Amino acid sequence: MNKRLLVLVALSGVSLWSCDQAGKTSAEGAIVLPPVSRDDTAVLVNGRPISKQSVDMLATEIAQRRGGEGVPKDKIVDELVKREILRQSAEKDQLLKDPSIAARVDNAIRMTLSQVAAENLLKKLTPTDEEIRKEYDQRVGAMKASEYKARHILVEDEKTALDVIKRLGKGEKFDAIAKKLSKDPGSKNNGGDLGWFSPDQMVPPFANAVIALKNGETTKAPVKTDFGWHVIQRESSREQEAPSYESVKPQVQSFLQSDKLQRYLDEQKSQAKIETLIKYDAPAAGKPGQPPAAVAPAATGAPAATEVPDDNDESAEAGGPVEVEEETVIEEQVPPEEEVPEDDTQTPEQPE
Known part of the structure; x- marks a missing residue:
């Protein structure tokens, strides 16, 4: 049985290794990542570091997704090593020279950065108790x-x-x-x-x-x-009777944060210099094949969830890649998935 692996995970950041300092940008203006010191490195793959923070972050995400049940870190490291091998393979084969692959990587990076930016903004857009109470009174409290x-x-x-x-x-x-x-x-x-x-x-x-x-x-x-x-x-x-204030306060707060973020994005979009070089006509409503409309980032700002198998997972025993599910703060904008055969080569299918 094949396990799914998002090749974008392996490819994202391929062009981000030539960096000197955190927060700097390349000559093209792209964001680059800070170097990883040896003291902060968990494992080297052909000289390339995988940081302790990367291992800890993935372990935390998995534990949260499993309701507190963690996965041994050696399996997490093994999965990250496989991803790094795939990433280096992509570099070796110069896959980014293919415009369609470059676009996929660009979208993956944009997706991740938009998510962390939304999370950062949501911290600043937290509504006050007074605002939450007012929203509750107007929308919920009076309802029967x-x-x-x-x-x-x-x-x-x-x-x-x-x-x-x-x-x-x-x-x-x-x-x-x-x-x-x-x-x-x-x-x-x-x-x-x-x-x-x-x-x-x-x-x-x-x-x-x-x-x-x-x-x-x-x-x-x-x-x-x-x-x-x-x-x-x-x-x-x-x-x-309407639900009590305390029972729905988290949902009301989430709604207000989402509303604040939407209004912020609308304001920033109105001020941005946007040049439309290709005009795409929207399909008629209700027609088959109509793509989902992009909407504002979700209020929760939840980080992407990544799954690593436990000790009983077949793919772990076979050495196959781990099933990975990526989520984005932009609702319904999900990156494409690639099937990866569980054989010794672990080579993903070539993109069409």
Whole structure:
């Protein structure tokens, strides 16, 4: 069985090795990485360092993703060594001379830097307790949701539904008729009982009919929906209180941070010098193949998650590459994945 490996992980940073100091840029203006001292190096691969921080960072990410369950660091080091070997292979084969590969690497670097930039900005855009409370009061605190408990009998035509209403008027039991005549397989055997539901869970004609009834009442006329004709009996109703401030405070804070970041990006975009050299026409809405629209970075700013197998993982025993999943703060903008055969060469498929 093949394991997936993002070749972008192996390739990203191929052009970032010729650096002198942290924070400096190359002649082309690209960001370069600081050198790794021998004291900070965990392992050398053909003279190339893999830092202790890289090992520790990957170990932390995996432990967080697994709910605190870590992976032995020797396996993490082994995975990083394999990635470095692939990276050096890419350099040797001068893969960056291929414009399509260079574009993939550029997008991978842009993705990572945009994520860390968003994380840094989110720290500065943390809303105050006053702002969170105000947002809660406006959007959540005043909300009350009505729920209803009802039964129904679903039949195929209006004539049958009218006959059901007459039989109910003569004293026949609702649940007995439902068990005999209803076409709804989900509620028929329960005497038409639908349990508790909110109006938005039902189609509008049905929901409106339930809302219009009083507790204990049955519809005096059949209700038509796309499913057929309904006779409805509302049994009870209740008001659901809004969730408490403390229970939803993290979600409200996340929403406000996302909103602040979106407004910041909109402002920066309006001030940026943007020259459109190629104009791409947006496809009509709803057409097949329409690409997802780029949206603002997610409020959580969560770091990319990377998975390393545990002791029982088949790929680890076979020496195969580890499955890696990369996420980006730009929602739905996921880098392409490449299949890597689990053989002795560990050579990724050549890009198309």
